[in-house]
Amino acid sequence: MSELRFNDLRGEQVVYAIHRQDRTFLPDREHCPLDPTKPGGPETEIPFPSFEIVVFDNRFPAFEAHAPGGAAEVVVYTDEHDGSFGTLSPDRAEDLMWVWRHRYGELGARTDVDYVMIFENRGVEVGVTLHHPHGQIYAYPFMPPVPAAERAADERLGGCAPCELLRRELSDGERVLIERESVVAYVPHAARWAYEVHVAMRAHRPSLLECEPAELRELAEVLQTLARGYDALFARPFPYVMVVHQAPTTGAAGSAPPGSPKRQGHLHVEFYPPLRTAEKLKFLAGSEQGAGTFIADTLPEEAAVTLRQALARAAG
Amino acid sequence: MAAESEQPTAGEGSGAASEGGAERSLSDERERVGPLELLRTQKADGRALLLFSRARERP
Numbered sequence: 001m002s003e004l005r006f007n008d009l010r011g012e013q014v015v016y017a018i019h020r021q022d023r024t025f026l027p028d029r030e031h032c033p034l035d036p037t038k039p040g041g042p043e044t045e046i047p048f049p050s051f052e053i054v055v056f057d058n059r060f061p062a063f064e065a066h067a068p069g070g071a072a073e074v075v076v077y078t079d080e081h082d083g084s085f086g087t088l089s090p091d092r093a094e095d096l097m098w099v100w101r102h103r104y105g106e107l108g109a110r111t112d113v114d115y116v117m118i119f120e121n122r123g124v125e126v127g128v129t130l131h132h133p134h135g136q137i138y139a140y141p142f143m144p145p146v147p148a149a150e151r152a153a154d155e156r157l158g159g160c161a162p163c164e165l166l167r168r169e170l171s172d173g174e175r176v177l178i179e180r181e182s183v184v185a186y187v188p189h190a191a192r193w194a195y196e197v198h199v200a201m202r203a204h205r206p207s208l209l210e211c212e213p214a215e216l217r218e219l220a221e222v223l224q225t226l227a228r229g230y231d232a233l234f235a236r237p238f239p240y241v242m243v244v245h246q247a248p249t250t251g252a253a254g255s256a257p258p259g260s261p262k263r264q265g266h267l268h269v270e271f272y273p274p275l276r277t278a279e280k281l282k283f284l285a286g287s288e289q290g291a292g293t294f295i296a297d298t299l300p301e302e303a304a305v306t307l308r309q310a311l312a313r314a315a316g
Numbered sequence: 317m318a319a320e321s322e323q324p325t326a327g328e329g330s331g332a333a334s335e336g337g338a339e340r341s342l343s344d345e346r347e348r349v350g351p352l353e354l355l356r357t358q359k360a361d362g363r364a365l366l367l368f369s370r371a372r373e374r375p
Contacts, residue, residue: 045359047365053369054367056363056364056366059363098352098368101349
């Protein structure tokens, strides 16, 4: 059972989930808990010999309904152990958008959930303990600092911040990587990570719930295009943290239901890749941890040029 | 993708418990989620297990 403690100096919650210390750590290929359970083989988390997309409660949850509230789920993208989000079939990637949408809607409707965060950690560089293609969902029983900062940005910019930032990026154009009818990918003007990319809905969509089916399809296509471009960047599986940012949910103070014009938030997906070169990692050290100020080694405009070349290689 | 096995695959839902220990029962629920079909079930230890598969036209 996890415990929340409020760090008064930082003004933020800290989650103590000490049972996670013993979670499965980089098992060998034959003992992947996210593989299907094959006849005569070891029992895995998914007791079927094949499946498409599966979601289940995390065996080592940071959040549970009974304490401290919220939920922690695992989303397995495929029953095939090898591969990645970028190598899923287009249909499967589109299906995943519907699964994300369903989980956001259902978890977000709970009164003990303030914020639903869908994410994927890829690569041992970001702490991955299982290589099978999968993501996770945390349903927070409080409003975490990052979405709170995004809502503060709405106040500061006098409207939807991601809408305004997308308008600026499209106007400038120098850092835009992918443009589709409903989705745009760009390196943000003030990226913190060398190859950080944001994928934003062109229209104001607070969450996946407000998206049309065609928009979900396009979002999947752009996310996969970007993931494959990342892999082409240094000709190696590219580690990243991918986070879906959406509107705060039912339990959050001041939240409004889907469809309400008062609903805050703008669906976008942020990628935080830790590599700054093919071999060098960006570490969060003195300035980042002690002052909260990122020191970057690469200009976003230069990263955009390099990423566009990688996207072209991946498409070729 | 499709398993070359005669065991029930996820989403086919015969109602029988699989070898792997999922508790399948009459309480299993099926829902439509966009182009997908969702089957809700539970793992043997009580944790929720949600199986999403492309909905197929049934005869």
